[in-house]
Amino acid sequence: NAGVTQTPKFRVLKTGQSMTLLCAQDMNHEYMYWYRQDPGMGLRLIHYSVGEGTTAKGEVPDGYNVSRLKKQNFLLGLESAAPSQTSVYFCASSNRPGLAGSEQFFGPGTRLTVL
């Protein structure tokens, strides 16, 4: 199993450009999450999904949109990138809370720079 994979690994954008980050998991997990990590800080939740076709806002959702059209994929979109969105983005997935193996499994991250 590949676990959680993220595409791309690195990206440089100009202010105002748009892009989509792709997260895929092959563990049949119901729940998926998008976080951002800024230097010297912990992870902050952007958006999450508790099942196919559902999404919800996290702690820092402004400037981002998400979609969960397929159970195994969770897309994070930036419609008009800003320098404040320069960060490392992590995707995670998990089983439903309360079930065995409900800890979150993280992908390797996408390093995004907005100029």
Add this chain to the structure above:
Amino acid sequence: GESVGLHLPTLSVQEGDNSIINCAYSNSASDYFIWYKQESGKGPQFIIDIRSNMDKRQGQRVTVLLNKTVKHLSLQIAATQPGDSAVYFCAEKKAGNTGKLIFGQGTTLQVKP
């Protein structure tokens, strides 16, 4: 407000010694507390968790202690090895069905040979 924080940004230990990484939290409405390890250039990796109604849990070379009276969480690593060098994050999982985590800022563990 809600916050999960670590007491020290960097901890340096000698190889073979025991390490203790501390974390303070302010939100009592959580059902699990979790420790993650993040190596350079990688995503966080689950180490161990503890349910809020427990005060101690042991894993392989790791022990997590939870003191709800003073809202304090610690991770003890026995016989620290060079491969343990990483950033360690505590996180709390909010009660309910969302699985949402609140992360602390992280402590860097440096293991000296």
